[in-house]
Amino acid sequence: MSAVDQAKNAEAFLEDTVHEERLDKLLWMGRMRRDAAARQVPEWEELRTLASEIKEHTLSNLSEHLVEFEANATANGVTVHWARDAHEHNQIVYDLLTERNIPTLIKAKSMLTEECELRPFLEARDIRVIETDLGERIQQLDDQPPSHITGPCIHKTTKDVADLFAKNYGSDPNNEDPAYLAGVMRDNTRPEILNAHAGMTGANFVVAETGAIIVVTNEGNADLAANTPPLHIVSVGIEKLVPNMESLAVFIRLLTRSATGESITQYTSTFRGPRKGAAMHVVLVDNGRSARLGMEKFWPSLKCIRCAACMNTCPVYRRSGGLSYGSTYMGPIGIIMMPTADIRKYSELPFASTLNGSCTNVCPVKIDIHEQIYAWREVMEEKGQIQTVKKQAMKVADKVLSSPQLYQIATASVSTALKILPHFAIYNRLNAWGKHRDVPEAASETFHQWYPNHRLKGNEVLGL
Amino acid sequence: MEVALMIPCYIDVFYPQVGIATLELLERLGVDVVYPREQTCCGQPMANSGCYEEARATEEHCARVFGSFKYIVTPSGSCTHHIRNKFTAGADSPEKDNLTRNTYDLVEFLHDVLKVREFPWATFEHKVALHTSCSAIRGLNMASMTERVHDPVFSKPKALLSGVPGLQLVEFDRVDECCGFGGTFSATEEAVAAKMGYDKLAFMQKASPDYIVSSDMSCLMHLQGCARRQKQDIPFLHIAEILNGV
Amino acid sequence: MNSSQSLVREGILGAVHKNQPASRPMPHIPHFGLNDTNDLVALFSQGVARMAGEVITESGPDLDNFVRTRFPNAKVICSAVPECRGTIGPAQLGDWSEASKIDVSIVRSPMGVAETGSVLLSDLELQVNTIAFLSHDLVVLLDPTQIVRNIHDAYLHPHFKARPYSFLMTGPSGSADIGAITVHPAQGVKTLTVVLTADPGAK
Numbered sequence: 001m002s003a004v005d006q007a008k009n010a011e012a013f014l015e016d017t018v019h020e021e022r023l024d025k026l027l028w029m030g031r032m033r034r035d036a037a038a039r040q041v042p043e044w045e046e047l048r049t050l051a052s053e054i055k056e057h058t059l060s061n062l063s064e065h066l067v068e069f070e071a072n073a074t075a076n077g078v079t080v081h082w083a084r085d086a087h088e089h090n091q092i093v094y095d096l097l098t099e100r101n102i103p104t105l106i107k108a109k110s111m112l113t114e115e116c117e118l119r120p121f122l123e124a125r126d127i128r129v130i131e132t133d134l135g136e137r138i139q140q141l142d143d144q145p146p147s148h149i150t151g152p153c154i155h156k157t158t159k160d161v162a163d164l165f166a167k168n169y170g171s172d173p174n175n176e177d178p179a180y181l182a183g184v185m186r187d188n189t190r191p192e193i194l195n196a197h198a199g200m201t202g203a204n205f206v207v208a209e210t211g212a213i214i215v216v217t218n219e220g221n222a223d224l225a226a227n228t229p230p231l232h233i234v235s236v237g238i239e240k241l242v243p244n245m246e247s248l249a250v251f252i253r254l255l256t257r258s259a260t261g262e263s264i265t266q267y268t269s270t271f272r273g274p275r276k277g278a279a280m281h282v283v284l285v286d287n288g289r290s291a292r293l294g295m296e297k298f299w300p301s302l303k304c305i306r307c308a309a310c311m312n313t314c315p316v317y318r319r320s321g322g323l324s325y326g327s328t329y330m331g332p333i334g335i336i337m338m339p340t341a342d343i344r345k346y347s348e349l350p351f352a353s354t355l356n357g358s359c360t361n362v363c364p365v366k367i368d369i370h371e372q373i374y375a376w377r378e379v380m381e382e383k384g385q386i387q388t389v390k391k392q393a394m395k396v397a398d399k400v401l402s403s404p405q406l407y408q409i410a411t412a413s414v415s416t417a418l419k420i421l422p423h424f425a426i427y428n429r430l431n432a433w434g435k436h437r438d439v440p441e442a443a444s445e446t447f448h449q450w451y452p453n454h455r456l457k458g459n460e461v462l463g464l
Numbered sequence: 465m466e467v468a469l470m471i472p473c474y475i476d477v478f479y480p481q482v483g484i485a486t487l488e489l490l491e492r493l494g495v496d497v498v499y500p501r502e503q504t505c506c507g508q509p510m511a512n513s514g515c516y517e518e519a520r521a522t523e524e525h526c527a528r529v530f531g532s533f534k535y536i537v538t539p540s541g542s543c544t545h546h547i548r549n550k551f552t553a554g555a556d557s558p559e560k561d562n563l564t565r566n567t568y569d570l571v572e573f574l575h576d577v578l579k580v581r582e583f584p585w586a587t588f589e590h591k592v593a594l595h596t597s598c599s600a601i602r603g604l605n606m607a608s609m610t611e612r613v614h615d616p617v618f619s620k621p622k623a624l625l626s627g628v629p630g631l632q633l634v635e636f637d638r639v640d641e642c643c644g645f646g647g648t649f650s651a652t653e654e655a656v657a658a659k660m661g662y663d664k665l666a667f668m669q670k671a672s673p674d675y676i677v678s679s680d681m682s683c684l685m686h687l688q689g690c691a692r693r694q695k696q697d698i699p700f701l702h703i704a705e706i707l708n709g710v
Numbered sequence: 711m712n713s714s715q716s717l718v719r720e721g722i723l724g725a726v727h728k729n730q731p732a733s734r735p736m737p738h739i740p741h742f743g744l745n746d747t748n749d750l751v752a753l754f755s756q757g758v759a760r761m762a763g764e765v766i767t768e769s770g771p772d773l774d775n776f777v778r779t780r781f782p783n784a785k786v787i788c789s790a791v792p793e794c795r796g797t798i799g800p801a802q803l804g805d806w807s808e809a810s811k812i813d814v815s816i817v818r819s820p821m822g823v824a825e826t827g828s829v830l831l832s833d834l835e836l837q838v839n840t841i842a843f844l845s846h847d848l849v850v851l852l853d854p855t856q857i858v859r860n861i862h863d864a865y866l867h868p869h870f871k872a873r874p875y876s877f878l879m880t881g882p883s884g885s886a887d888i889g890a891i892t893v894h895p896a897q898g899v900k901t902l903t904v905v906l907t908a909d910p911g912a913k
Contacts, residue, residue, distance in 0.1 A: 354646025
């Protein structure tokens with residue numbers, strides 16, 4: 001399988017100026033809202049540090065906290081399952097449904113279920129899956145994955161959605177009013193919710209001390225999916241643990257402010273056990289997390305609380321669109337997570353970054369994102385994932401640039417310099433610079449040539 | 465005070481006037497400037513491409529050339545950031561250790577070491593849009609960043625430019641959003657890089673500057689390329705050229 | 711747990727235990743906001759309004775009358791509080807999906823949060839959880855002396871350790887998924903009205 005060509009996908013996205021400029025503007029506004037919310041909290045930086053330290057404690061004691069959670073949840077009447085990978089997770093969910101002859105599953109948003117590709121697994125086995133989150137439902141109807149972690153269809157215009165709903169629900173294609181469209185969705189989804197026998201949610205946090213699952217939504221659809229039917233299934237990655245409710249408060253204060261700029265979402269819910277006559281099952285999923293935990297440079301990526309602040313601030317994401325990454329998780333956090341899932345497929349992602357560092361400074365749990373992106377580039381080289389032609393060009397560059405004599409010969413003429421200087425000499429995109437930009441003009445002489453004619457010092461060879 | 469002058473490879477070839485302005489400015493301020501002629505490059509382009517092994521020889525050469533100096537000054541935030549924070553491809557040595565600790569970006573050197581604030585010879589009666597590179601802001605702490613909303617606002621390049629008679633700084637939106645150069649990113653992801661450059665220029669142009677100025681010529685090289693392609697003839701200057709007197 | 715699940719569980723826990731980095735301690739979490747002197751009721755009301763809810767301070771002595779006046783078209787009024795009769799109570803609902811026939815639900819919250827404008831609700835107050843989600847509108851009674859300062863204070867409430875289901879609700883159900891414009895409702899209640907009134911059952 002070849003690597004995702006994020007650059008090519010981004011270029012295609014950029015050709016659609018309407019969608020690109022709109023996405024850029026909307027998400028930058030998200031970043032500005034985050035800044036405004038942070039300004040309201042004088043202890044913001046202290047909260048970030050606390051959140052980072054709580055997560056580092058939890059991840060470095062994860063096996064103990066997992067056992068603690070399991071014991072407490074079980075005591076509350078919850079059945080806890082374990083899944084090593086996506087397939088095991090999907091099979092457990094499938095078994096829970098078929099054991100009870102349940103043909104339809106309503107679900108709330110869960111990036112983990114995207115990661116596990118649960119929907120196609122169930123649909124191939126004749127189980128209907130209905131997304132209840134507005135953005136996820138829109139993407140489901142359009143047969144597209146989510147393009148952003150908190151706003152799955154943020155890349156779509158209101159017209160795109162109006163057209164999609166007209167096609168699927170017979171609504172008015174000329175009515176782009178978001179309130180009207182949300183109403184169409186509500187009317188069509190309400191019957192599914194009422195008739196469902198099983199509801200699935202993800203989890204934003206898992207509290208070890210109380211055996212609790214924490215889910216955060218704007219719509220309340222997770223609460224609907226969990227409370228209406230008599231079976232509540234929770235899919236959650238093992239890294240979502242926090243030790244107790246006291247530490248949860250730190251994350252709740254950071255999460256929504258980082259994501260949208262509001263102080264909290266409409267629904268911040270705690271599920272600790274089933275009601276009488278109902279059942280609650282939690283599926284704890286590994287799927288590469290325990291392996292990533294052992295990676296010295298990359299385990300801090302497991303601190304992520306899925307706020308997407310890094311995507312909103314990333315100038316590359318805003319101009320590429322989330323779908324350009326071809327991955328479950330996108331933008332800066334996606335770049336440092338996805339290579340652990342498939343190093344070959346995602347070998348180009350670490351290069352979809354200018355290493356500007358804005359992401360690291362908005363991350364509520366202080367993941368050193370841009371430094372991990374840089375470290376992944378080195379790993380790609382070590383693991384032989386860098387294209388041979390590019391590596392060759394770099395070898396030549398190093399040879400020339402480590403030798404004063406070769407360097408001075410190469411730079412004596414600008415046209416030779418253009419071939420040698422690595423900014424330009426990248427595999428077969430030699431002329432890429434000039435596609436949208438003018439190439440810099442040649443100077444009549446280099447600084448190196450100018451110097452001996454105008455100064456005396458430093459002429460001597462330093463005995464090298 | 466003796467200082468070794470490091471001229472980044474792309475300034476050597478395309479913008480020697482920036483090297484000359486840096487040299488003259490330092491001399492004007494009484495500094496004894498040495499230009500080691502065996503210098504080539506700091507290795508950043510290869511290292512940033514993940515080609516760590518292919519940066520080794522270049523970085524080791526750089527350490528040998530500059531490793532005995534007490535101060536190494538370069539008119540480049542990105543090269544300084546690389547040397548100070550990411551110089552790991554070459555073998556450890558006392559020269560490498562010395563280089564990583566004693567390299568300064570020109571603005572840092574003027575602001576923190578020489579502590580110069582006035583440039584009375586450098587009158588510049590124009591409106592300037594100042595761009596500070598991501599390397600300088602987040603790598604060298606040369607200015608505060610908008611992400612950290614509670615930090616006191618400061619900018620070393622602005623502090624220096626305030627000492628230039630007649631110079632007027634203009635404000636513009638998204639002041640610390642990346643310009644899109646990003647090293648080899650500008651060639652490997654050139655569509656995104658160009659759009660970032662066009663956007664940055666648009667935000668700056670709204671403030672009607674006469675000049676666009678930065679302490680990083682790599683950013684300016686990229687922005688100038690974007691501007692000329694859009695038939696904008698706004699002039700670009702490195703901060704060294706302004707402080708030395710244009 | 712069957713034997714294959716046991717094996718999977720041991721496998722995962724073993725891998726986690728082997729790979730987890732050297733233990734780092736839990737930090738001490740300060741009690742933020744202790745010295746703030748803001749008017750909690752005012753702050754709370756601002757938070758509710760910001761999230762498109764409404765705070766009522768004068769509902770009059772007759773809650774039934776208040777509800778009927780505010781929601782003149784409501785036919786099914788589900789009251790979970792003794793101060794209001796309504797037309798049905800949660801006990802009259804069979805399947806929890808029947809709550810979809812409710813026009814207005816009235817419940818009492820044991821705690822508000824000033825920092826965010828949130829109200830706490832749980833299965834204890836709701837009796838049938840879906841009355842707070844499937845109804846068209848929601849009225850929440852809240853004793854203004856039971857408003858705490860911030861989220862740190864909020865999570866000290868015993869419900870979070872005792873109840874099988876509890877949640878902080880802030881404004882009515884909404885979504886900004888289409889064009890980043892927040893609209894109401896999404897899947898849940900269309901309006902949220904918080905009535906500040908003393909809790910007759912409070913000690």
